[in-house]
Amino acid sequence: MRIVVDLNRCLGYAQCVPLAPEVLRLKGDEALQYDPNPDDVHRLHVLRAAASCPVQAILVDQLDATEGKP
């Protein structure tokens, strides 16, 4: 799957990190780092993390892999 975090919007609340620790990490106190193309096994965790974000900064792909051509 694919995600992108709008890090202008992200305020570092880090609610997402414990919900998908395989994919989202805090570097220092405030800087979020993440795996933009995590394995699909993490999808449920990532969706929960995205939903938990108070500023809705995590964008998740809206297409399944086959449609996202090229």
Place this chain on the structure above:
Amino acid sequence: MSRSASRTPRTLGAFKRSGRIVIVGASLAGLRAAEALRAEGFTGHLTMIGDEPDEPYDRPPLSKQVLAGWVPASHTKLPRLRAIDAEWRLGVAAVGLDRAAKVVRLANGEEVGFDRLLIATGVRSRQWPNPAEAALDGVYTLRTSADAARLQKALAAGPKRVLIIGAGFIGSEVASVCRDLGLDVTVAERAASPLAGALGGVIGAIAAEIQREHGVDLRTGVGVSALEGDSGGHVRRARLSDGTTLEVDVVLASLGSIRNTEWLEGARLATGFWGVGCDAGCRAFDINGVVTDNIFVAGDIARSPHVLFEYQFMSMEHWDNAVLGAEIAAHNMVSDETQRRPHLLLPGFWSGQFGINIKSVGVPSFGDEILLTQGSYESRRFAAAYGRRGRIVGAVTFDYGKWLQFYGAQIAQSGPFPPLAAGFDRPSDARPVSADFPARGVPTGVPDVVLTGHDPNERSAEFRPPSR
């Protein structure tokens, strides 16, 4: 491709149904524009042209989690927010634009016809200026996914010393990764401090302290005069302008970027060192400053006037400038005059380095004064505001991002400087001081555009090739 002679649909409705849009540049701005066009109801033919072979990917992770070895360079593909049903022409660069015939020429000789065109070709990294030295093994730049893959491999191999030339955001972020990897790293910066161009010398001095605290061998006020290789063609030494020599086996030239305007040569658009001039609605200007009807610009290559900053033409290599500029350009491409919207972004950017989250809003370099407004420089947690003639024009935070909006709102209202005081963590003795921005450089030594004709009716502009 579809080089059918001009059959431009006569009405906006017909154009939205069956017109042809070509987007040149298949990165963040190009992709988001394509998605926005479909969201706006454009059902005609859409072509995406990109010189890189990869589908659109995100660049900010490349200098951070990718170089650190956590995320593979090929794993930053951008999520798709809707189907765009485009014809993709990837791995082939656009090399020319014929505005009269309304075709984009490709490097393989093909031509792609359009009714409306979006220019989103962005920037590329500036190479080390000596071509023979730049060609040495171990000398890198960082812009593309392929660049990141090569540099990550070189860092993972455990070089004895990495030299980073240029302490802007990319150079500083890579220095941070090097220290995380336990690598010895020297940063050579010609200015007096890192990040000085974007944030000024006051903040640059803090950034310099942070780099040194983390073990970076930071050398400011020096340039690199030569890179030397061994008999196998691998870089081994760097000579600095202060006469010292460094033994290095990886060199990153992080010297900023060059706008990809060459393919527009001869198209008589307002192209130059800072990109393609356009109005606030993303419509390109021609060489005379007359607005075009069917050519739009978005992303790093766009240069448009901003009301908040005295209508100066600004080009911004910011992530949200690409996203929001693309959305506005797409909207305006399929809207009539009364429905068009301006791209009036409140600029913002972020950078993660040495465990600190640096964020900014507004245009700090538009200001000339700075005031520490919250926290303290010593603690590395603070907010500071930039002012110009009694107005707040920018703000920066180090690990203080939750307060950035507080300043952004004041910048959007062209509020006073010193700004409205925050009711939290306020320093007792801070006063505005000079922000200490470096003097503006001279980008080109000779004019690229001259006026021709003596009669007012003949008066026009033309490009003159630089005499360099």
